[in-house]
Amino acid sequence: MCKIGIPRGMLFYDYYPLWAEFFEELGAKVVVSPKSNKEILNSGVLSCVDECCLPVKVFHGHVDYLKDKVDYIFIPKIISIRKMEYCCPKILGLPDMVKFSIEDLPPIIDTNINLRKNSYTSSKYKKAVYEAGKCVIKNSSKIRNAYKKAEESYQRYLYLLSKGVIPIEAIKMYNKTFVDLNYNSKKHDMSIMVVGHPYNIYDEYLNMNIISKLINKGIKVMTPEMVNKDEIIYYSAQLPKRMFWTYGRRIVGSAFSLIERDEVDGIIYLSSFGCGIDSILIDLIERKAKNKGIPFTLLTLDEQTGEAGIDTRVEAFIDMMKWRDKDDFNISTLR
Amino acid sequence: MILTFPHLGNVYIAGKAFLEELGQEVVPPPRCSSRTLEIGTKYSPENICLPFKVNIGNYIESIEKGADTILITGSCGPCRFGYYSVLEQNILWDLGYEVDMIVFDPISEGLDQLKEGLSKALNINSYKDVIKAGKLGWKLIQKADYLTQLSNEKRAYAIDSYEVDAIMEEYYKNIENTFGAEKMLKLMDEVEYSLKNIPIDKSKNPIRIGIVGEIYTIIEPFVNLEVEKKLGHMGVYVEKSLTPTKWVKHHVTSFPFGSKEENMKYQLAKPYLSTLVGGHGRETVGSAVYYAKQGFDGVIQLLPLNCMPEIVAKSILPQVQKDCNIPIMTLVLDEMTGEAGYLTRLEAFVDLLMRRREERKVGELLFGC
Numbered sequence A: 001m002c003k004i005g006i007p008r009g010m011l012f013y014d015y016y017p018l019w020a021e022f023f024e025e026l027g028a029k030v031v032v033s034p035k036s037n038k039e040i041l042n043s044g045v046l047s048c049v050d051e052c053c054l055p056v057k058v059f060h061g062h063v064d065y066l067k068d069k070v071d072y073i074f075i076p077k078i079i080s081i082r083k084m085e086y087c088c089p090k091i092l093g094l095p096d097m098v099k100f101s102i103e104d105l106p107p108i109i110d111t112n113i114n115l116r117k118n119s120y121t122s123s124k125y126k127k128a129v130y131e132a133g134k135c136v137i138k139n140s141s142k143i144r145n146a147y148k149k150a151e152e153s154y155q156r157y158l159y160l161l162s163k164g165v166i167p168i169e170a171i172k173m174y175n176k177t178f179v180d181l182n183y184n185s186k187k188h189d190m191s192i193m194v195v196g197h198p199y200n201i202y203d204e205y206l207n208m209n210i211i212s213k214l215i216n217k218g219i220k221v222m223t224p225e226m227v228n229k230d231e232i233i234y235y236s237a238q239l240p241k242r243m244f245w246t247y248g249r250r251i252v253g254s255a256f257s258l259i260e261r262d263e264v265d266g267i268i269y270l271s272s273f274g275c276g277i278d279s280i281l282i283d284l285i286e287r288k289a290k291n292k293g294i295p296f297t298l299l300t301l302d303e304q305t306g307e308a309g310i311d312t313r314v315e316a317f318i319d320m321m322k323w324r325d326k327d328d329f330n331i332s333t334l335r
Numbered sequence B: 001m002i003l004t005f006p007h008l009g010n011v012y013i014a015g016k017a018f019l020e021e022l023g024q025e026v027v028p029p030p031r032c033s034s035r036t037l038e039i040g041t042k043y044s045p046e047n048i049c050l051p052f053k054v055n056i057g058n059y060i061e062s063i064e065k066g067a068d069t070i071l072i073t074g075s076c077g078p079c080r081f082g083y084y085s086v087l088e089q090n091i092l093w094d095l096g097y098e099v100d101m102i103v104f105d106p107i108s109e110g111l112d113q114l115k116e117g118l119s120k121a122l123n124i125n126s127y128k129d130v131i132k133a134g135k136l137g138w139k140l141i142q143k144a145d146y147l148t149q150l151s152n153e154k155r156a157y158a159i160d161s162y163e164v165d166a167i168m169e170e171y172y173k174n175i176e177n178t179f180g181a182e183k184m185l186k187l188m189d190e191v192e193y194s195l196k197n198i199p200i201d202k203s204k205n206p207i208r209i210g211i212v213g214e215i216y217t218i219i220e221p222f223v224n225l226e227v228e229k230k231l232g233h234m235g236v237y238v239e240k241s242l243t244p245t246k247w248v249k250h251h252v253t254s255f256p257f258g259s260k261e262e263n264m265k266y267q268l269a270k271p272y273l274s275t276l277v278g279g280h281g282r283e284t285v286g287s288a289v290y291y292a293k294q295g296f297d298g299v300i301q302l303l304p305l306n307c308m309p310e311i312v313a314k315s316i317l318p319q320v321q322k323d324c325n326i327p328i329m330t331l332v333l334d335e336m337t338g339e340a341g342y343l344t345r346l347e348a349f350v351d352l353l354m355r356r357r358e359e360r361k362v363g364e365l366l367f368g369c
Ligand code: SF4
Pocket: A053, A054, A055, A056, A088, A089, A090, A091, A197, A272, A274, A275, A276, A277, A278, B308
């Protein structure tokens, strides 16, 4: 049976159900690299160019892990997933970077996905789907059907997300019963938005489990993926210039939405060292948060980030928010 | 209304004359200096790319000299440059500078917007005047680039390369007191004449290096620590893969098809990088192949720290180096880059290239291949 490797990194957290289901429907065996760990990080750091951002380095590690366990590795070249928008330059060049940085790779399936001028129903997109599937089977109607099925379960996944399930969990259970992860913290007295690129907020190794830690403290956690699409579109339009990165728009739009609608008590921006896009997004969100008096903190993850350091920063942030709450209370009673 | 714009190598010469032709008052920013960078670094987000920081420094120094309106070009992705204007405007407002920023986005964002910006910036009486001034501006850009390239060439061949510097220094000083396109062109003719009269040694066979990388870093000598000049004094002939002339050819005069040269470079890059990655990542790869094919001795890539497209290119260049058998060195630049270390790396690279040439010569002598 043909084995397709899917590295657990970068856009994995957005599209895994779609990709996996697609290849399995076609009769391939899907092999996913394990959750990030020390070896994966180290091998990524070794093979990737020094100057690169952490998530891309880790991604290299995942590819390295898979390379002699599978027949193909699936690294689509995702240029644009929405009209007139782009992904980060490094996502645009991801398969190329990997190809020239890691030796002895199996063939890479690097289908171009470019919807800058096309839609999901265009023939160009259909061709891209065929390109991806033809390594497993050269039958276009089978490929079409497989994609249809995959698309359905992907919709289920998106539904879970919109119901407040965090992708890390949703990926595990997108076809099982539906549990609200934030159930424990239903009676929360505080809600925090953890915002950033999906591969920073959902890679539990890189961010030292920050989301679970917050939830265990009885805090309700919100992430960009949980904010309704229309809200994101509406609030990102507040920017003085069209936001041309799809992820940038999601990140800024969701944060603006929660801030404006007063649905969060604080914001933690999870960035990774060397991220070019974040330098812009952080500035935009921090400015808005400051304007509306919402506490904001930035955590930058890098190869050396220690768990203790992150924990202390998070503790301090929560304490600060609690104090603020009290102060707010005082003010309102005085009024 | 007093206009200004950020620095980009010698573009200010044409920019200044173009706006003056249209009867506008212009204050070009003072030449980039360590003060410019200091100011820029202080007020910019820490992890933003280097060009942004220098831009902010330029604006503030121009505002200090009386400018109240900033003209810049924009883009709409995929690189950060497209969002510069929003952040820059915020920063200047936060600092209490009441300046206007007029951004010229590409036509694909809407022609009306572009027209509105133009009429706001240029108090247009007739488009004929604009076109006339535009043509003069274009001439100036080409001429300025020609002079820069001529000076690079002369440095490699001159008996005393510092003579070139003296002429160029004089030229830059005179620009400040020259107004209007006509006079500027006259000044340039004089400079050309003096450069051509520098005594040279024709028997020299200089090492040839192609410079590739991020556009701003290639074009703005302050940001690349005057790499052309430094190499020139080491007797190296330098060519740059990107110049304002090439940019205009690709984006304006051959719109919407793109210039021949750039399209050729896309073709050369294709085996390595078949699609765009924003900025000039693809051009970097293509140009490296191009210089190898042209028989250059080496290639230097200029990468401003954290520059996304250039990082993609950097991970591909080792393969080009192998396939085309040409040494490629990457120089990472940021506000901390030290002069001494930089010079050492350049010298070591030039040494390596000279040694390779020697070895090849010996090889040819011994084995006739
Ligand atoms: S968005 Fe940031 S973290 Fe993601 S690939 Fe681009 S630079 Fe790296």
